[in-house]
Amino acid sequence: MKLLSWNVNGIRAVMKKGFVDFVKSARPDVLCLQETRGYDPQIDEALAGYDMYWNHAEKKGYSGTAIFAKNAGARVKKTKPAKYPVLGVSYGIGRKEFDDEGRVTTAEFDSFYLISVYTPNAGEGLKRLEYRQAWDAAFLKFMKKLEKKKPVIVCGDLNVAHTEIDLKNPKSNANKSAGFTDQERDGMTRLLKAGYIDSFRHFHPDEGGHYSWWSYRANARANNVGWRIDYFCVSEKLGPRLKKAMILKDQTGSDHCPVGIVLKDS
Numbered sequence: 001m002k003l004l005s006w007n008v009n010g011i012r013a014v015m016k017k018g019f020v021d022f023v024k025s026a027r028p029d030v031l032c033l034q035e036t037r038g039y040d041p042q043i044d045e046a047l048a049g050y051d052m053y054w055n056h057a058e059k060k061g062y063s064g065t066a067i068f069a070k071n072a073g074a075r076v077k078k079t080k081p082a083k084y085p086v087l088g089v090s091y092g093i094g095r096k097e098f099d100d101e102g103r104v105t106t107a108e109f110d111s112f113y114l115i116s117v118y119t120p121n122a123g124e125g126l127k128r129l130e131y132r133q134a135w136d137a138a139f140l141k142f143m144k145k146l147e148k149k150k151p152v153i154v155c156g157d158l159n160v161a162h163t164e165i166d167l168k169n170p171k172s173n174a175n176k177s178a179g180f181t182d183q184e185r186d187g188m189t190r191l192l193k194a195g196y197i198d199s200f201r202h203f204h205p206d207e208g209g210h211y212s213w214w215s216y217r218a219n220a221r222a223n224n225v226g227w228r229i230d231y232f233c234v235s236e237k238l239g240p241r242l243k244k245a246m247i248l249k250d251q252t253g254s255d256h257c258p259v260g261i262v263l264k265d266s
Helices: 011-015 019-026 042-046 129-147 182-193 199-203 236-241
Strands: 002-007 030-034 050-055 065-070 088-091 104-108 113-118 152-157 196-198 230-235 242-247 259-263
Touching: 002 113, 002 152, 002 230, 011 019, 011 042, 030 152, 050 104, 065 104, 065 113, 104 129, 113 129, 129 152, 129 182, 152 259, 182 196, 196 199, 196 236, 199 230, 199 242, 230 236, 230 242, 230 259, 236 242
Parallel strands: 002 030, 030 113, 113 152
Antiparallel strands: 002 259, 030 065, 050 065, 088 104, 104 113, 152 230, 196 230, 242 259
16 A cells, blocks of 8 residues: 655645646555645546545635545546545544644544644744644644554654754754754654654664755755655554655655655555
């Protein structure tokens, strides 16, 4: 089962930059999106082989998440069941102060819950750091509630570089830049210690230089001056099913690149 995640930085924008061709070429069983910023009606016909679940922010052109799950054929004429059917979908984490930004879409599959999440950024000057800390606590509580029923996979833009090897310039960014404060890094540590595996680090525990986001400034992507802030974290119970984790650094169209995992069938 191939699962991909991508912060597209606007679905309308990325549709003009080869998004459909990417999906058709990569052929994920499930694709999770973040920062969709709305909806493009052309996508329905272009990717009719997927059922699409969108969670839009109340504020137009802002935030938003989605999950695309491969169906068995055209959306209207299904001739056989999907190989990995979606059993149910929910939106948000049940907290009004967090849910109006469309940051969480959750799909239930046979053996796990899959969460597409766009974690709030601490903001310029770290003005939103307290909100971010409250989010981290509430989101982990939401994950653990789901975990009582079945294992959880959370993927998306978590807006944190967990360790120093997860960004190019750790010293100059430490406790100065959103995504690399002690508070945010501690939040990520708590998530992992709660029983989750950072899938990329599972296969590449000590390798630096692997990033999923690059600033548009100073030719950062060409020089690989980036941050790894996009993740697939899986319940420890699913650890034996992890076959592969990847960062598709060559895929353009956004300031982020897609990340993914491959799971062995149970």
